[in-house]
Amino acid sequence: MAVKYSLTQTKAEILENIAQGLAEFEALIGKLSDAQLTARGKDGWRIQDHLAHIAAWEQGIAALLRKQSRYRAMGAGVAEAIRTAKDFDAPNDVIYKLHKDKSLRAVKDYFARTHQDLLAAINALTDADLLKTYSHYQPDEPRDDNGDPILRWIGGNTFGHYAEHSEWIRAMIAEQK
Template identity: 35%
Template sequence: MTEYVTKAELLTRMQDGYTAFTALLSSLSDEQLTTPGVNGKWSIKDNIAHLSTWEKSVITALDALHNYVEPGNPTAGMSEDEQNELYYQANKDRPLSEVRNEFATVSQEIQSAVERLSDDQINSPLPWSTSTNPIWPWIAGNTYEHYEEHAQIIEKWLATQQP
C-alpha cells in the first residue's frame, strides 16, 4: 500500500527537488548545457525541456481535476519513448534561455496546481483513470523524482567530461 502524503509534504519535496536540480544547473556553463550527448543525442538543455514538458502534462491533468473535467490526451497510444522523441523534436532547436525560463515558470505552475488540491485528492486516483493508485506518486515521478533521475544522468555525463 502506498503511504499517505500530505499536500504540505508533497510541496516541500517538490520544492526541495527543484532547488537541488537548479543548483546543479547553475553550476554549469552555457556550453555544458547545450552540448549534445548527455543521454543519447540530448543535451542538458534537452533534458530541461523534457522535464518541463512532462510537468505540463501533469498540470493539464491537475487543472482538469480541479475543474471536474477529463482532459484530452494528445499522445494517447504512444509509448513513453515515442512521446519523449516527439517532445525532443519539438524542443531541440529552442534557445537555452527560453528553455530555462520555461522550466522555472512551469515548476511554479505545478506547485500552484498541487496547492489547489486537497490532501484527499492527492491521495486518491484521478477520477477518470483506470488506476487505483493515488496521484501523488505520479506527481512525484514527474517532479522531484524526475529531477533526481535527470540529475544523475547529468552528473554521470559530467564525470566523463572531466580531464
Template identity: 35%
Template sequence: INALLDGKPRYEHMGVPRDLWEANDWDAINEVIRQRYIDMPLRDVAGMFFGIHGKLIERLNSMTVEDLLRPYSAYQPGSTWDAPILKWVRLNTFEHYAEHTLWMERIARKHDTSVANLLASIGGGWDTLNAYLDSLTEAQRTELADAGGWTVKDHVIHLAIWEDTMNALLEGQDALSAVGVDQETWDNDHPHGVNAVIHRRYQDLSWEQVQQKRGEIHDRLLAKVGALSNADLMRPHSDFDPGSTSSEPLLSYFAGNTFGHYAEHLPWIKAIAEAPPEDEPTTVADLLARIGQGWDEFNA
C-alpha cells in the same frame, strides 16, 4: 551483467520468456522477476544481491578498458547491437542504483500524504536540480551531448514538459494536451516515441528560453498544488482525467513527474556535463570507483 560477461543469454539467466524479452516489455519482464522472488526473506535477498555484486566486481577487475569497449554482440549470442558493453555495465550498476533509490524513498515517504509534504518534496528536488544546473557552464548545458544527441538543456526541457502534464491533469485535461502528441504515438510508442517528439520540438530553444518556460510551468504547478486538500491527493487519477480508468491516487503521479523525475534525470545530466571524451572511463579503476560510489550510496 554477470551472465552477459559469461556469454550467456540474459533472458535465460533471468528466467524470462524469450518472446517477452524480445518484445522489450519491461513492465512485464520486471513483474516476472518480482513474482519469482516476492516471498524470499529480506536477509536472503540481501545475501544474493551482495554475492552477485561481489562476483561482478571480481570479473570487472580482470578486464581491460578494451574489453569494456567491445560491442555488446561480442558477449551476447545472436545480438547485432554494436554499442560498447560499458553501456550495459553502467545502466545496470550505479545508474540503476540511483534510479531505484528515488523509488524506494518514495515508498518510504508514502505514509505522509499531505500537501505540505508533497510541496516540500517538490521544492527539495527542484532546489537540488537547480543548484547543479547553476554550477555548469553554458557549454556544459548546451553543447555537450550524450550518445543519443541529448544535451543537458534537452533533459531540462523534457522534465518541464512532463511536469506540465500535471498542470493539464489538474485542469481536467489529458497528458497528450501538455505533451502535444497524437493519440496513435501516445498509445503505440510511449514513452520513447513521445520523448523523441518532445526532444525535436524544443531542441532549438536557447537556455534562457528553456529556463523561462520551465519556471512558468513550475510556478503554475506550485499554485495548483497549494490549492489542493490532503484528501484530493488520495483521489483516483480518473477523477481528474475524464478518459482515465486508473484508480491510482493523484499523489502517485506527482513523484514521477516532479521530484522523482528530477532525481531520475540528474545522474544522466551529470554524465553529460562531467563526461570525459566520448563518455568513456579512462581506466577500469575509474569504472569500479563509480560503481563503488553508487553501491555505497545505495546501501547507505
C-alpha cells in the same frame, strides 16, 4: 534523493519534497556553464533538453490536476504518441523535437514557468484530493489509472523525475571532462 511517498502525505509534505528535489537538481545544473548546458551528450541530448523534457511532463501534470488534457498540454503530437506507443520513447521523442531548436534562455524560462504553473495547480488541491486516483482527474484516460493516488503521479513527475535525470546529467558532465 529517494522518492518519498505515504498514503497519509499532505499537500505541505509533497510540496516540501518537490522543493527539496528541485533544490538538489538546481544545485547540480546551476553550477554549469552555458557551454556545458548546450553541449551534446553521446545520445545527442543536451542538458537543456533534459530541462525541456522535465518541464513538458510537469506541464502535463499541471493540466491533469486541472482536469484538462494532460498530453495535449505537453505539446502537439504528444497525445497521439502516447495513444499509439508501447513505451515512453515515442512521446519523449516528440517532446524532444518540440523543444530542440529553442534557445537555452527559452528552455530555462519554460522550465521555470511550467514549474510555477504546477505548484499553482497543486496548491489548488486539498490533502484529500492528493489521494484521488488518476481517473478522477482524467476520466477519459482510464488505461493510465493503476489505482495509485495522484500524489504518486505528482512525485514521479517532479522530484522523482529530477532524481532520474540527475543521474543522466551527471554522466553527461563526466563525459565533458
